[in-house]
Amino acid sequence: MMPKIQIKNLNLWYGKFQALIDVNTGIEEKKITSIIGPSGCGKSTLLRVLNRMNDLIEGIKTSGEIIIGKENILLPGTDLIKLRKNVGMVFQRPNPFPLSIRKNITFGLEIHSARSKDTLDEIIENSLKSVLLWDDLKDKLNSSALELTLEQQQRLCVARLLPVKPEILLMDEPCSSLDPIATGRIEELMFELKKNYTIVIVTHNMQQAARVSDDTGFMLLGKLVEFNKTEKIFTNPEKKETEDYITGRFG
Amino acid sequence: MKKLKEFIIEKAIFLSGSLSIIFVVLIFVFLVKEGVLFFKYVPPKDFLMGNNWYPLSTPEQFGMLPLILGSLLVTIGSMLISIPLGVACAFYIAEVVNPKFKDILKTGVELLAAIPSVVIGFVGMITLVPWVKSIFNLPTGLTALSGSIMLAFMAMPTIVSIAEDAITAVPRRYKEAALALGATHWQAMYKVIIVAAAPGIFAAVMLGVGRVIGETMAVMMITGNAAVIPHTFLEPVRTLTATIAAEMGESIRGSNHYYALFVVGIILFIITFIINFVADVFLHRIKK
Numbered sequence: 001m002m003p004k005i006q007i008k009n010l011n012l013w014y015g016k017f018q019a020l021i022d023v024n025t026g027i028e029e030k031k032i033t034s035i036i037g038p039s040g041c042g043k044s045t046l047l048r049v050l051n052r053m054n055d056l057i058e059g060i061k062t063s064g065e066i067i068i069g070k071e072n073i074l075l076p077g078t079d080l081i082k083l084r085k086n087v088g089m090v091f092q093r094p095n096p097f098p099l100s101i102r103k104n105i106t107f108g109l110e111i112h113s114a115r116s117k118d119t120l121d122e123i124i125e126n127s128l129k130s131v132l133l134w135d136d137l138k139d140k141l142n143s144s145a146l147e148l149t150l151e152q153q154q155r156l157c158v159a160r161l162l163p164v165k166p167e168i169l170l171m172d173e174p175c176s177s178l179d180p181i182a183t184g185r186i187e188e189l190m191f192e193l194k195k196n197y198t199i200v201i202v203t204h205n206m207q208q209a210a211r212v213s214d215d216t217g218f219m220l221l222g223k224l225v226e227f228n229k230t231e232k233i234f235t236n237p238e239k240k241e242t243e244d245y246i247t248g249r250f251g
Numbered sequence: 252m253k254k255l256k257e258f259i260i261e262k263a264i265f266l267s268g269s270l271s272i273i274f275v276v277l278i279f280v281f282l283v284k285e286g287v288l289f290f291k292y293v294p295p296k297d298f299l300m301g302n303n304w305y306p307l308s309t310p311e312q313f314g315m316l317p318l319i320l321g322s323l324l325v326t327i328g329s330m331l332i333s334i335p336l337g338v339a340c341a342f343y344i345a346e347v348v349n350p351k352f353k354d355i356l357k358t359g360v361e362l363l364a365a366i367p368s369v370v371i372g373f374v375g376m377i378t379l380v381p382w383v384k385s386i387f388n389l390p391t392g393l394t395a396l397s398g399s400i401m402l403a404f405m406a407m408p409t410i411v412s413i414a415e416d417a418i419t420a421v422p423r424r425y426k427e428a429a430l431a432l433g434a435t436h437w438q439a440m441y442k443v444i445i446v447a448a449a450p451g452i453f454a455a456v457m458l459g460v461g462r463v464i465g466e467t468m469a470v471m472m473i474t475g476n477a478a479v480i481p482h483t484f485l486e487p488v489r490t491l492t493a494t495i496a497a498e499m500g501e502s503i504r505g506s507n508h509y510y511a512l513f514v515v516g517i518i519l520f521i522i523t524f525i526i527n528f529v530a531d532v533f534l535h536r537i538k539k
Contacts, residue, residue, distance in 0.1 A: 093424060098425065099446060107432060161432065
């Protein structure tokens with residue numbers, strides 16, 4: 001089966017600094033793929049290139065190909081709006097809009113003036129149900145999203161991606177500002193979401209990668225050193241660097 | 252010895268700090284003291300609601316309504332111009348312009364504030380007034396419209412500068428979230444950033460209003476100074492400030508006219524105080 005995201009000979013420069021060096025891999029559909037590695041290894045850069053959020057940074061240059069749905073999204077003519085609709089992103093710090101919960105969820109529909117046969121209320125309900133927030137929030141949809149707990153905010157950030165029907169969800173250390181209990185619950189949510197979405201998660205936390213992901217990639221100094229089934233990476237890695245990292249010898 | 256020095260310095264700083272507040276209170280007390288005498292002779296209702304301001308005729312009439320409406324009209328007019336222009340300019344500086352030019356542009360706008368108001372009035376008198384006169388085919392170009400346009404220039408630096416700060420202070424993560432959802436830059440601005448920056452933009456507008464209401468010289472030069480109730484923007488008006496400036500010199504100390512001008516001053520003081528206070532509350536809210 002064709003991978004959902006195919007990365008071929010990807011290089012990326014910030015000005016003169018090369019942040020990604022010849023990355024090749026394929027990310028499978030409806031699986032959770034985690035990318036691990038020490039700080040500054042390029043894992044967040046790799047994640048952000050998948051929906052071209054890196055474009056916000058000046059002096060960025062790429063070569064190679066990233067194929068999502070038969071299109072090379074690195075081409076200059078790529079429709080970024082369509083791409084980002086298809087490839088949603090959850091950030092390190094929960095960043096709900098300073099609007100009501102309801103408005104946070106309908107934001108995507110509004111900006112894409114998307115039409116749907118479901119009513120707005122149904123969409124809101126379904127989105128919140130998918131992130132298991134509906135029971136908690138159904139009576140206060142009009143209150144500000146900033147009043148929620150961090151964990152609820154992060155769930156809401158996932159929920160607001162869903163109405164525009166993405167296929168891929170990118171998560172950039174989604175639990176780094178949450179406590180262990182909240183982290184566990186977000187991880188459960190990821191298992192739930194895996195049924196319908198392809199998930200790529202960047203994480204500092206190796207145990208998290210081991211717990212949640214099907215595939216894992218280990219990055220070091222801009223290179224994707226090893227990419228394999230999570231089980232294999234954590235029990236019997238092929239490369240010395242991977243072994244050193246997962247056994248805690250550096251990083 | 253060292254202790255004494257510390258003590259003196261501490262008290263000196265405390266005194267300097269309190270002085271500004273003491274001055275404000277003293278000015279207010281002085282205004283009120285001079286102003287209240289007036290109401291012995293003229294009932295407040297005639298003063299606030301009277302249609303005629305004839306301080307020198309006999310019997311003298313002190314109806315302040317034309318002055319209040321004059322100030323109101325010029326303020327509303329200048330805000331109609333400066334709010335959209337100023338907020339758009341603030342967004343341009345904060346979000347759109349190439350960072351290299353950002354500082355140049357902001358400094359340029361803030362320099363506008365450095366132009367003395369008499370120069371603004373003078374430029375308006377020479378350029379804008381004849382233009383308003385010929386375009387609208389009026390007997391005189393000294394109108395509320397001319398005053399509004401020139402005052403809009405004076406409110407712009409305040410509005411742009413403070414609104415720009417508010418927009419720049421909006422956390423970057425809001426914008427990122429919007430863009431990551433596929434919003435265009437424009438959608439991110441008008442759906443998210445403007446909402447997050449709203450209290451600051453409101454404070455900016457209030458301070459702009461305060462600036463316009465308190466402005467004297469420019470309005471005196473270009474609004475025509477006719478103390479009649481205005482019906483449109485194309486008529487001469489007279490503002491509260493211009494009235495005090497124009498008449499204080501010729502009023503006899505201790506006369507009703509003299510006290511009436513103090514009451515006008517009190518009213519101005521109260522208006523600007525409220526406006527600044529509201530702006531302050533909102534600016535405070537952002538800092539939190």
